């Protein structure tokens with residue numbers, strides 16, 4: 340084992356939340372070490388497919404059968420393809436044990452999943468923080484909307500979020516850049532639903548894209564989004580937010596950041612007092628050499644389930660069942676978003692209209708279920724993503740030859756689609772734990788996932804499908820179809836919980852500043868900290884909570900409380 344130098348702060352993971360921890364801590368003058376298990380990925384330089392045309396990809400973007408057979412799990416992920424696969428893990432390299440079906444989608448590299456995320460960025464409503472307790476399906480958060488709102492603004496201003504201020508209670512407005520406009524089908528849907536229902540609002544996407552960059556974005560070296568919708572390859576314009584294009588280079592510029600790729604964090608180490616972390620143990624991903632790094636504060640940002648894994652694997656004599664885990668709650672109350680149901684229909688008319696560019700955002704049909712009062716036979720709400728598209732060409736019977744090619748040059752009919760993002764209930768039985776005997780290449784126990792759906796999810800899906808069908812018909816669609824794809828939890832890629840925040844230290848792992856109750860110089864600010872799931876896309880909340888916690892850590896260090 341080698342002992343390396345001591346830092347003020349260690350950040351475990353360089354993805355969406357780790358990048359934010361690094362930025363805030365470095366800006367405040369802390370010498371910060373970011374430990375990342377994956378390889379280095381430099382903005383622009385390491386985006387090998389960013390500017391390739393379909394015919395320049397060996398298989399025109401499709402994945403060869405052999406790759407799909409070798410990667411049955413990761414190849415299910417949204418956006419996985421020949422042009423993006425290098426930013427996803429390979430199945431065989433990173434095994435885990437599914438006690439119940441769970442698709443764990445990961446991107447192990449500097450930047451983590453920030454390179455390949457979908458970029459939807461809605462704020463939580465104030466109801467979402469309180470609904471679990473009010474409606475009896477969970478514990479209340481130790482913080483509310485007003486605690487997070489200034490940090491949402493802080494994050495939105497820096498990353499750049501486009502959208503419209505719609506004044507809706509169920510999805511509060513943020514600090515927006517101009518939205519991408521509706522196309523004619525989407526505007527039609529918005530108008531029809533507005534005329535028919537009092538509670539159904541279709542709004543323009545709130546997405547982390549620089550529709551019209553401000554000085555702070557230009558200062559990051561980023562430019563206007565070109566509406567190419569090739570984002571998951573990495574964007575040479577910095578048009579969407581990723582750690583690689585934004586927070587990490589910003590933190591590097593302070594001179595306070597050290598990034599160490601290929602560094603698998605094994606566990607958090609305690610000092611002899613048993614109440615303070617002294618650093619972390621790292622295994623070099625390539626050489627397997629073991630290093631110890633020390634710091635005054637440790638930020639856990641390895642993504643929700645990996646943070647659970649590292650904490651469960653941190654077993655000093657004071658905490659034989661995992662760091663801060665006196666009550667057996669670590670790894671429990673794992674939850675996710677329900678993405679099982681979708682719908683679409685054909686929309687006649689608008690044949691003389693088309694769209695310009697490739698809008699990289701989607702419209703949002705704001706949650707209208709259980710907002711404030713509970714009115715349904717299920718708890719929680721759902722956000723619906725929706726959009727209008729124009730099909731290309733009238734499919735010719737042969738699908739080959741010049742007739743087919745000609746058909747492809749002519750636009751076909753318009754269509755509308757919808758898919759759900761439903762809240763799920765945090766449950767004690769939905770958990771992750773370490774496998775008793777099986778280890779990975781680095782000697783770390785494999786994670787066991789034991790996470791499933793419940794009756795509430797089934798009732799919500801039934802309602803969503805009925806409502807989606809009705810709304811598409813109200814919009815004038817024909818041949819409306821709804822489906823439940825039955826996908827396993829995890830494929831939503833919004834896994835959360837296991838190390839939840841709470842007021843009561845006997846019922847939760849973290850306090851209102853994301854500090855472990857029992858080891859306060861360890862901060863958990865990725866999805867592991869989530870007390871409940873809400874129905875909004877979660878990453879912007881992780882960023883806001885991370886910035887809030889990092890600033891608190893700096894203040895506590897100044898006061899010598901940590």
Ligand SMILES: Cc1cc2nc3c(=O)[nH]c(=O)nc-3n(C[C@H](O)[C@H](O)[C@H](O)COP(=O)(O)OP(=O)(O)OC[C@H]3O[C@@H](n4cnc5c(N)ncnc54)[C@H](O)[C@@H]3O)c2cc1C
Nearest residue numbers: 352354355356376447451452457458459604642865876878
């Ligand atoms: C296709 C897709 C679409 C998505 N769409 C959206 C969306 O529209 N909106 C939204 O809000 N969210 C979306 N998400 C989810 C979003 O990507 C995650 O919520 C977000 O990246 C989580 O941030 P994080 O920092 O916790 O984890 P990550 O970004 O995954 O970063 C974690 C980092 O930690 C590293 N790490 C893991 N274990 C260790 C270890 N032991 N030692 C050292 N380093 C380690 C990983 O390699 C990784 O780089 C999407 C994700 C995908 C893949």
Ligand code: SF4
Nearest residue numbers: 564565567568574578
């Ligand atoms: S749509 Fe915008 S963010 Fe996405 S790749 Fe194109 S320019 Fe970049």
